[in-house]
Amino acid sequence: MALLAIEDFSVSYGKAEAVRSVSVEVEKGRIATVIGPNGAGKTSLLNAAIGLLPASGRVIYDGEDISRLDVEQRVEMGFCLVPERRELFGEMSVEDNLRLGAYSHRRAHAQNKRSLDEIYDRFPRLMERRRQAAGTLSGGERQMLALGRALMARPKLLMLDEPSLGLAPLITREILATLPSLCENGVSILLVEQNARAALETADFGYVMETGDIVRSGPADALIHDPMLITTYLGGHG
Amino acid sequence: MTADIAAILAVDGIATGAIYVLIALGFVLIFAVTRVIFVPFGDIAAFTALTVAALELKQVPGTVGLVAALAVLATLVEVVSLLRARSPGRIPKALVFYLVLPLAAAGAVWLTAGHALPMALRIVLSLVLILPVAPLLDRIVYRPIADASVLLLLTVSMALHFALVGLGLLFFGPEGVRTETLTDATFEFGSVFVPGQTVMIVGAALLFSALLYLFFEFTLTGKALHATAINRTGARLMGIRPERAGTIAYLLGSLLAGVSGILIAPVNTIFYDSGFLIGLKAFVGAIIGGLVSFPVTALGSVLVGLLESFASFQSSAYKEVIVFSILIPVLLWRSYTTVHSEEDTEE
Ligand SMILES: Nc1ncnc2c1ncn2[C@@H]1O[C@H](COP(=O)(O)OP(=O)(O)OP(=O)(O)O)[C@@H](O)[C@H]1O
Numbered sequence: 001m002a003l004l005a006i007e008d009f010s011v012s013y014g015k016a017e018a019v020r021s022v023s024v025e026v027e028k029g030r031i032a033t034v035i036g037p038n039g040a041g042k043t044s045l046l047n048a049a050i051g052l053l054p055a056s057g058r059v060i061y062d063g064e065d066i067s068r069l070d071v072e073q074r075v076e077m078g079f080c081l082v083p084e085r086r087e088l089f090g091e092m093s094v095e096d097n098l099r100l101g102a103y104s105h106r107r108a109h110a111q112n113k114r115s116l117d118e119i120y121d122r123f124p125r126l127m128e129r130r131r132q133a134a135g136t137l138s139g140g141e142r143q144m145l146a147l148g149r150a151l152m153a154r155p156k157l158l159m160l161d162e163p164s165l166g167l168a169p170l171i172t173r174e175i176l177a178t179l180p181s182l183c184e185n186g187v188s189i190l191l192v193e194q195n196a197r198a199a200l201e202t203a204d205f206g207y208v209m210e211t212g213d214i215v216r217s218g219p220a221d222a223l224i225h226d227p228m229l230i231t232t233y234l235g236g237h238g
Numbered sequence: 239m240t241a242d243i244a245a246i247l248a249v250d251g252i253a254t255g256a257i258y259v260l261i262a263l264g265f266v267l268i269f270a271v272t273r274v275i276f277v278p279f280g281d282i283a284a285f286t287a288l289t290v291a292a293l294e295l296k297q298v299p300g301t302v303g304l305v306a307a308l309a310v311l312a313t314l315v316e317v318v319s320l321l322r323a324r325s326p327g328r329i330p331k332a333l334v335f336y337l338v339l340p341l342a343a344a345g346a347v348w349l350t351a352g353h354a355l356p357m358a359l360r361i362v363l364s365l366v367l368i369l370p371v372a373p374l375l376d377r378i379v380y381r382p383i384a385d386a387s388v389l390l391l392l393t394v395s396m397a398l399h400f401a402l403v404g405l406g407l408l409f410f411g412p413e414g415v416r417t418e419t420l421t422d423a424t425f426e427f428g429s430v431f432v433p434g435q436t437v438m439i440v441g442a443a444l445l446f447s448a449l450l451y452l453f454f455e456f457t458l459t460g461k462a463l464h465a466t467a468i469n470r471t472g473a474r475l476m477g478i479r480p481e482r483a484g485t486i487a488y489l490l491g492s493l494l495a496g497v498s499g500i501l502i503a504p505v506n507t508i509f510y511d512s513g514f515l516i517g518l519k520a521f522v523g524a525i526i527g528g529l530v531s532f533p534v535t536a537l538g539s540v541l542v543g544l545l546e547s548f549a550s551f552q553s554s555a556y557k558e559v560i561v562f563s564i565l566i567p568v569l570l571w572r573s574y575t576t577v578h579s580e581e582d583t584e585e
């Protein structure tokens with residue numbers, strides 16, 4: 001059974017429908033990715049799935065219908081989102097941002113300390129900058145902080161909205177390369193990416209979204225060789 | 239004016255300013271977390287003073303009825319909104335929070351009011367009783383319009399203040415009160431005699447400012463409040479409930495306002511409507527701090543106190559005029575020096 005099943009999901013802004021009856025699944029311990037052009041509705045899908053936007057349809061998480069729960073309850077269940085705009089606490093230090101990431105486990109002091117050390121091991125840059133205000137970090141450091149802050153919550157299911165936003169291709173690969181190691185630690189991932197090739201290379205399963213609809217889906221290594229995708233999203237050649 | 243008189247006025251001004259500091263810090267705290275300019279903090283201070291006075295006279299204070307009425311109303315609002323959201327599972331917790339706890343506070347005061355109580359106990363009971371007022375008002379009035387503009391929230395705050403003054407008259411009556419002095423000791427600094435009451439006021443302002451600093455600097459709850467103020471969406475995604483952060487902010491602010499009410503009541507006669515002027519002067523202090531900076535707010539409030547003290551020596555009829563006149567240059571200065579930031583800054 002899938003860890004996350006978004007079923008028949010629709011999101012509208014007033015009259016404009018940004019997501020139309022979309023269904024997406026994430027298997028336990030796997031990475032699923034949603035790719036698609038600007039304005040396809042990917043961000044709307046993730047924001048609604050975590051409960052920041054109202055939506056019709058159902059969100060089944062770990063066998064339970066969580067559509068009625070509020071954002072905070074979903075987060076407490078280990079369902080987390082790194083949003084497109086990151087929403088860091090700019091005036092606070094890197095370390096405070098990370099500490100607040102574990103707010104939903106605020107009583108587990110020893111474990112939070114261990115998580116913090118793990119994050120610093122994974123991103124030594126954050127360790128160097130731990131007293132610096134989050135708002136003064138470079139773009140790449142911010143992405144690391146956003147990801148690290150989400151990992152402090154020890155998520156079971158992590159949704160990432162364009163972790164490569166505004167980053168050089170090399171750093172993009174570096175960030176995406178950390179994802180499979182998260183899966184080994186029991187995290188399942190729903191990844192939204194502009195960089196279709198890098199996303200499909202990282203993921204197990206892929207969905208292609210266009211103007212609110214899923215137009216294609218399948219195992220990532222099949223999609224990466226799909227002739228239609230190669231011409232539109234993957235830049236022609238392999 | 240001789241140096242001696244100046245020193246006396248300065249001591250007096252610092253004490254008055256210290257009262258404003260306590261209330262002004264509450265303004266900044268609430269505004270940061272909820273974007274509400276909680277005008278009724280002055281009323282909270284005045285109601286605390288009236289509560290202590292009633293307990294001194296072995297009467298049941300009007301606050302008991304006020305808290306009970308607000309608790310029932312807030313519970314209704316909360317239960318209806320939970321039913322609407324189809325989460326009846328959260329009703330028991332809501333009942334404890336909005337009904338049982340406030341009624342327990344009201345009940346405790348109601349049962350003990352007829353007895354002669356030691357001063358410390360009277361003060362603690364009054365504070366316990368005043369604490370639920372602002373969070374209950376938050377639930378009833380502000381939460382349904384949490385996403386409204388700052389201006390609308392301010393307008394609602396003004397309306398709420400006038401409603402509270404009306405309720406104050408209803409529950410406390412028109413008489414002014416002055417409570418027993420907290421201490422009769424006097425201290426001598428050089429040639430200036432300083433009443434113990436003044437020392438206590440300044441000490442309390444320092445103590446609570448320090449506690450507030452420690453709370454924000456060293457506790458995760460304090461940081462969660464700060465985070466909510468900086469980025470609501472980010473906070474929610476960490477599992478921090480903005481409503482809960484708001485409640486904590488209201489409780490802390492009420493504690494500060496309550497303490498200031500207790501400290502001012504032995505030196506000033508307090509009526510049901512005295513809160514407005516106190517609150518407004520504290521508000522000038524908060525504006526000097528731009529409603530964001532705690533240290534500048536504290537300095538600003540002391541400045542207001544000093545100005546008031548010297549102004550009342552020069553011409554007591556015009557002291558309010560002089561105090562509020564400084565608001566104009568301060569506002570001009572602030573509007574020229576602060577960079578206007580959008581409510582949600584893009585990365
Ligand atoms: N707050 C809003 N109000 C009205 N329309 C919106 C709002 N947010 C998004 N939209 C519209 O919904 C559609 C989907 O937007 P969304 O941000 O979900 O796309 P996306 O796939 O994430 O795009 P990108 O790859 O550029 O991030 C777009 O047409 C967008 O203009």
Ligand SMILES: [Mg+2]
Nearest residue numbers: 042043044084
């Ligand atoms: Mg997007």
